[in-house]
Amino acid sequence: MNRFRHLTLALMGAMAFAPAAFAQDAASTYTASGKRFAVVGGYALTQPTKNPQIGGVRSDLDGDGAATLSASYYINDNIAIEAWGAADKFGHRVNSGGGKIGSVDSQPVALSGQYHFRGADSIVRPFVGLGYYQANYSGEKLLGGQRLGVENAKGGIATAGVDLNINPTWFARADVRYMQGSKSDVKLNGVKVGEAELNPITLGVGIGARF
Template sequence: MKFHTLSLAIAAAFALSAPTAFAQDADASTTSMETTATSDTGAHKRISVVAGYGILKPKSDAFGDDPKRGLKGGGLPTASVAYHVTDNIAVEAWGALDKSEHKVVGSGIGGQVEAQPYGISGQYHFGQPGQAIRPYVGLGYYQANISEEKDLNGQHFGMSSPKGAMGTVGADFNINDRWFTRAEARYMDGKSDVTRAGQKVGEAQLDPWMVGVGVGARF
């Protein structure tokens, strides 16, 4: 790889320019540098984990044509684990560690629901492992658990689990070969049936966006 070649070239130049009296020490140092370069480069780290926090915001008109009838956004902690098949292609399992609370707002309605999404996707990371900023895109499938549905009067209503396609765009900001920070946005396409006493009374086209940040490590 180019990174290995450059490292070996620098080590060799250092050894050749060292004083003759320290030739043996220089050779030992060169060998150590080669071993470190081979083991530490991010190209050989195939597992990455990220802990983060995001804001999940469903459509403002999720419950109909009125743009004021919908769900307010809510925050939630997230985590992901990815296996990097190559330096550019990865498979990621992602999910919320807790539920986000969403207020139901609109004319004549009110209440709250809680959501906890999770999913799996394939990712493409642009550039090379050693560069400072690595943007990426992803496409996959998600599902969200919906719970604690209550209207303005505290009466329970039901919402089925939304599920569908999930798209991701983001970037990793490398601190060193192991640690990095992340900023990303996810779009989740999904709708939910609204029920009362087991009977469908409507439909919510949720289609939430999630914007978040995180800290990650490679192994």
């Protein structure tokens, strides 16, 4: 929760800074309208909303943070297609019975269509999106040397966020993403012992540029 609180404070700071910075460009003819590409580098925290059973035993996965990247193509000022993904792996500690029993890494990527509200030069621009994602799982380990395998998850992703224009090129972003995917087979030493349906939620902040 402390990590989520720190991201919220960072967003509040950006909101306080953006209006003054954007106002400096108000008298110029420089505009964000018509720019077709945007890239965003950021940091996101992820937390599974469901937890798997391993060998009939209920487990839970801790959340983690990782760097993220996105690239968007704007069909017009309001409609965009975004490719988004974790630039590094989220590392999840697997717990059961109050203690750690293993770990697994996840790295989601997604393609979404987005609608950005208000004009391109508005200081505050909310947006929503829907798309498709795949989460790749790797580095599965269980204490005691047993081999754990988790099948990759695929499904839908929903996004809601806000861009805060600093000037016609630079902007700050905050977003939340919910991924609802298929159940993934969980295997222990090559034998299926359960299913995982993690359906993670991510909260991210970043800095972007459009051109």
